[in-house]
Amino acid sequence: MHGPFDALLLARVQFAFTVSFHFLFPAITIGLASYLAVLEGLWLKTGQAQYLDLFRYWAKIFALVFGMGVVSGIVMSYQFGTNWAVFSDRAGPIIGPLMAYEVLTAFFLEAGFLGVVLFGMERVGRGLHFTATLMVAVGTVISAFWILSVNSWMHTPAGYALNAAGQFVPRGSWLAIIFTPSFPYRLAHTVSAAYLTTALLVGGVGAWHLLRDQDNLRSRTMFSMAMWMAMFVAPLQIVLGDLHGLNTLVHQPVKIMAMEGHYQSHPNGAPLILFGIPNSAEKRMDYALQIPQVSSLILKHDLNAPLAGLDTVPQADQPPVGIVFWSFRVMVGLGFLMAGLGLFSLVARARGTLYTSSALLRFALVMAPSGLIAVLAGWVTTEVGRQPWTITGLMRTAESASPLLAAPAVAASLAAFVVVYFAVFGAGVVYILKLMAKPPAVHELAPPHIPVRTAGITPAQAIQPDRTPSP
Amino acid sequence: MYSDLTLIWAFIIVFAVFVYVVMDGFDLGIGILFPSFKVGPDRDTAMNSIAPVWDGNETWLVLGGGGLLAAFPLAYGVILSALYAPIITMLLALIFRGVAFEFRWRDPAHRPFWDAAFTGGSLLAALSQGIVLGALLEGIQVSGRAYAGGWWDWLTPFSLVTGLGLVVAYALLGATWLILKTEGDLQRQAARHAWRFGGATLVAIVTVSAMTPFLEGAYFNRWLTYPNILWVAPVPLLVAMASLAFVRSLKGGHELAPFLLTLLIFLLCFFGLGISVFPYVIPGAITIWDAATDRSSQIFMLIGTGLILPLILGYTGWAYWVFRGKVQAGSYHV
Numbered sequence: 001m002h003g004p005f006d007a008l009l010l011a012r013v014q015f016a017f018t019v020s021f022h023f024l025f026p027a028i029t030i031g032l033a034s035y036l037a038v039l040e041g042l043w044l045k046t047g048q049a050q051y052l053d054l055f056r057y058w059a060k061i062f063a064l065v066f067g068m069g070v071v072s073g074i075v076m077s078y079q080f081g082t083n084w085a086v087f088s089d090r091a092g093p094i095i096g097p098l099m100a101y102e103v104l105t106a107f108f109l110e111a112g113f114l115g116v117v118l119f120g121m122e123r124v125g126r127g128l129h130f131t132a133t134l135m136v137a138v139g140t141v142i143s144a145f146w147i148l149s150v151n152s153w154m155h156t157p158a159g160y161a162l163n164a165a166g167q168f169v170p171r172g173s174w175l176a177i178i179f180t181p182s183f184p185y186r187l188a189h190t191v192s193a194a195y196l197t198t199a200l201l202v203g204g205v206g207a208w209h210l211l212r213d214q215d216n217l218r219s220r221t222m223f224s225m226a227m228w229m230a231m232f233v234a235p236l237q238i239v240l241g242d243l244h245g246l247n248t249l250v251h252q253p254v255k256i257m258a259m260e261g262h263y264q265s266h267p268n269g270a271p272l273i274l275f276g277i278p279n280s281a282e283k284r285m286d287y288a289l290q291i292p293q294v295s296s297l298i299l300k301h302d303l304n305a306p307l308a309g310l311d312t313v314p315q316a317d318q319p320p321v322g323i324v325f326w327s328f329r330v331m332v333g334l335g336f337l338m339a340g341l342g343l344f345s346l347v348a349r350a351r352g353t354l355y356t357s358s359a360l361l362r363f364a365l366v367m368a369p370s371g372l373i374a375v376l377a378g379w380v381t382t383e384v385g386r387q388p389w390t391i392t393g394l395m396r397t398a399e400s401a402s403p404l405l406a407a408p409a410v411a412a413s414l415a416a417f418v419v420v421y422f423a424v425f426g427a428g429v430v431y432i433l434k435l436m437a438k439p440p441a442v443h444e445l446a447p448p449h450i451p452v453r454t455a456g457i458t459p460a461q462a463i464q465p466d467r468t469p470s471p
Numbered sequence: 472m473y474s475d476l477t478l479i480w481a482f483i484i485v486f487a488v489f490v491y492v493v494m495d496g497f498d499l500g501i502g503i504l505f506p507s508f509k510v511g512p513d514r515d516t517a518m519n520s521i522a523p524v525w526d527g528n529e530t531w532l533v534l535g536g537g538g539l540l541a542a543f544p545l546a547y548g549v550i551l552s553a554l555y556a557p558i559i560t561m562l563l564a565l566i567f568r569g570v571a572f573e574f575r576w577r578d579p580a581h582r583p584f585w586d587a588a589f590t591g592g593s594l595l596a597a598l599s600q601g602i603v604l605g606a607l608l609e610g611i612q613v614s615g616r617a618y619a620g621g622w623w624d625w626l627t628p629f630s631l632v633t634g635l636g637l638v639v640a641y642a643l644l645g646a647t648w649l650i651l652k653t654e655g656d657l658q659r660q661a662a663r664h665a666w667r668f669g670g671a672t673l674v675a676i677v678t679v680s681a682m683t684p685f686l687e688g689a690y691f692n693r694w695l696t697y698p699n700i701l702w703v704a705p706v707p708l709l710v711a712m713a714s715l716a717f718v719r720s721l722k723g724g725h726e727l728a729p730f731l732l733t734l735l736i737f738l739l740c741f742f743g744l745g746i747s748v749f750p751y752v753i754p755g756a757i758t759i760w761d762a763a764t765d766r767s768s769q770i771f772m773l774i775g776t777g778l779i780l781p782l783i784l785g786y787t788g789w790a791y792w793v794f795r796g797k798v799q800a801g802s803y804h805v
Contacts, residue, residue, distance in 0.1 A: 077533045078536050
């Protein structure tokens, strides 16, 4: 019995590792693509060069992040088949078309126009270039739409039937499959998270440069824009997360039990456990710090509402409580810190110390990676909280794996992924940090060695005027 | 009706794979040829000629994989678990070469390393893809709805031949692309590569074609028994004619024709592969109808594909048009 279990666990670790690493990049590119579109739009509208400088500054970082997102994303489109062949076969008729739509409506849009955004500024008109930037931004959001639709169907499946081969096949309307009960909440919560993550990164970079040079107009602009985002989006995100939680309570109550750490049922109102050590062996929360009745208040809007606990769920259907309990608290704790940063910035703005308060700037700097950490913690909460199912209530993780999965093969490929990801993407992160460490400059990257034309990959026009393409 | 939709989907997947092979083929090919180019402007120019389009090209690989999952989920699961090692090798190789586009510009001190990653990744990705093709042609052991073979079944003399064959064929595509996109010394060097790898590609085509009929009885019947032989003979004849035209175009110093003729040869080879395996998606084991997804899924996807694929082809064509003409070294983007 030792073998297959090991292979299954390794396959789960492999998927978790590759998808977590991958998601860091889209979490940034979804927000950054829109930020680039806003910057270019402001430049076109106001004519102020600082917006173009900021556009170029962040476009360089975007190109690096996007490239890493592409190559780590290609891995994901094949991960379903290599280790999870049974899941692919059985769920393919439902999730396959949604993923195909993602490729068709999003990936091609992003990839097709990205080249023009990065390399084409001197080759197409400003309007057309702005359109290309918008297309990339729209593409990233469409991509989120489809892949979250797939993921939501796995959490709250709907609109399916089983065929003779044991496959889940569509029955009735595709709208029921695309818009499953958890989908609108998951989409809103995830896209908002991506915007917030980007705002915190941009704010952190702005803060870093303001701590060195208070007068850099470009640093000021990016910091101010980021703090407005934190001010508005962080509280919004808390509200969206709460709504998502209430939706989960209806459709996946067991996940909520694990998130709340409720081993026992509470017929007369459940306490909100702030912290504690989940003790799954003894089915209790050790050293719990809790507020009586408040969990019922949050989840049921009634202090005395009864809440069922994990004692009502068969052991075989329970998720691992410890991971879910802690990852949820990491996410929520960071979320409140982000809202605090937004509030702090508002106060500083009102006092006129937004660019000079070193307490605020340092806080923003420390918070720069908090969005990424919160996003991963949130995904761990929802995905581990769905266990032991890949499709809630319908298909167990253990029956989803490829039948002949052998531990040595999965272990070898996992080791290869870990080494390559840390080496390659580690180098990528170093390059991104190097770019971020340079202050945003006037005439951001106008290549000095090219005459006449200032950018683009084809200074050929400068040498051969007859080849200049018509505008 | 059901079977018609399945045929249409088989065609769409094959189309996506073909577009992937020729489009990523030329940029993987440039990666394979990369070490032969002089460090400095020549390498930068070669890189610049594909930098704006490579990720669009690789998106066709995602469509091929995602489309296979969507339209033929059984085949997707079986093929990927059977060809585990070469598929994962390909994915890791594509990571190295994909990041090299940006990294080599961001870190001049380590540029030789990222150039090597670009070449190594391109070479390994091409080799893995060729091995996948060969292993698939040889057949996959299936029991019930699952792969039933071992971890090393994919490694055979034939799959190594197809692997090497694809490497030289991609190098040929890359060389002819550079003839089209560059000038001067680099273009002359590309032309010499085109001669070399054109010859190697022909050898590979002949070798694979000669071995294929003897892999399985079904292939032999398709290609070498009367009267089938009359129906299929035009394919090798057309390959021979396209090869002659290719030689003439190189001799004549044409810039576009060698690339287009190479594409034609790829298309004919694809056609030949189709003759061998149709109507199987996993030769000898699973037909396209066995593996086909639910009819409702086929229709749902067909509506979107019918509407969107022409648009994709349109704006992809536009992006290529924007970057038309000769490429030179110079600075990277923005």
